[in-house]
Amino acid sequence: MSAQMPVLKEPGRKRTGSRKLIIILFLLFIALLAVLFFNSSISKISEIQIDGTRFATKEEIGQAAAVAVGDAFFGTSSGTIEENIKTLPQVNQAKVTKVFPGVFKIAVEEFPVVAFELSDQGEMTALLSNGTSVSASNDQLLLVDKPVLSGWSPDDPIKAELTTQLGKIPAKQLSDLSEIIPFPSKAYPDRIVMFTRTKFEVITAVSVLPDKIEALNAVIETQEPGKITMLLADTYVPFQPESPENMDAEQKETTQ
Template identity: 60%
Template sequence: MSTTMPVLKEPVKKRKSSRRLLTVLFLLFIVILSVLFFNSSISKISEIKITGAVYASTGDIGQAANIKIGDSFFGTSAHAIENRIEKLSPIESVTVSKKFPGKVNIAVEEHKVVAFELSDQGEMTAILSNGAGVKAAPGESLADRPVLTGWDKDNPVLSQLTKQLSAISPSDLNDLSEIVPFPSKAYPDRIKMYTRTKFEVVTAVSVLQEKIKAINAVIETQEPGKITMLLADTYVPFDVATAENENSSEKDSTQ
């Protein structure tokens, strides 16, 4: 009597070990490729372009950015570079853009010039809207900005003045030639301004922006004289003002 033997099925080969090996090899390949990439010249900064700088030197901007040719392109973010550059006193805002491979563009916008100062040696300093003083650019003219005379650097009114000047249209400042401190008990921020059209103006920093239109209106319609723009506004032509000063001097001499 014959018996039939059951057919044995071949065991399915397990491929887990081979898949693991492929995964390890793939990851190893990625690691090697990454190491080669980050050590190649294509991953380095190859060009740094700075635009918009007049009073901040490219050297100062580059030093503040803390990047240089050959550094890793991915080593620092554009935002981090912007934050470092904005700490420079002439800089109002900065935009950093990175373009692969290797290009970094830095576009700065500086605080605008609101006035100038002249030293005893004749050196000209540009006063920016944030109160910072920087060396004037070559060929810069005094023609459309006032000169600040007699101001101490630690005078708190000076920073207020520069803020006021920055808020006023440049066309409204064209006639101002000189601004000097002229404080009083009632007005610690009082100033005296001289114009290119030979007017003398007494006002206060706190009301300058409010009064500048009225000051210019008098200058445009009247003969040179003394203008006072404080709580009360007055205008006296110089011939009358001179006569009043002489009368006052005579009275003083008889007392």
């Protein structure tokens, strides 16, 4: 008796053709959406907000950033824009934040003002902690709480180093300095004379200023106005009170 052979089913054909078609249609759909998006207004910069500027104008920030309203929102990275803005001499740091859709927020941190300088023409300029000189408007001079530099040549390298050292001094101590003039010697080419608002005269050097500022503050807080020397050795001599004898001696000196 012969056994019947089971009927073999033909294997189903894989629908590879239809699957490929679906993938192609999906990719075309994505490409179409991308084209529509990048050609629409929501993919463009609609507003640029700039905060934190005092000496750099918003026009200067915008030109340095190299972006403008209407440019592609994703066209330039935030890091690249930040580096572009930091090329401005007034700018210490910059932070760019993108807020979709279309808003660029640029926060600028400028180098702090450490002194002012009066030019031969009578114009006041502000000196930043990195040595940059910028024009100071009248409203920025209403409360001059920084020292005024006088007697310095424009290209004096010691003046640039002085602004760097002044940037390291706390604001409270810096506000007590009223004037700084150069007073070089053979031993100390960077020697300076500082006058304080508390009526002290201080002879020191730019190179030792950061190390001496705490001791200077201690003398000013505990002693009467006088002359302070802070170089290799520190000395303090109080000013002599005015007396008829001193006034007569000064008058004789002026007439000789």
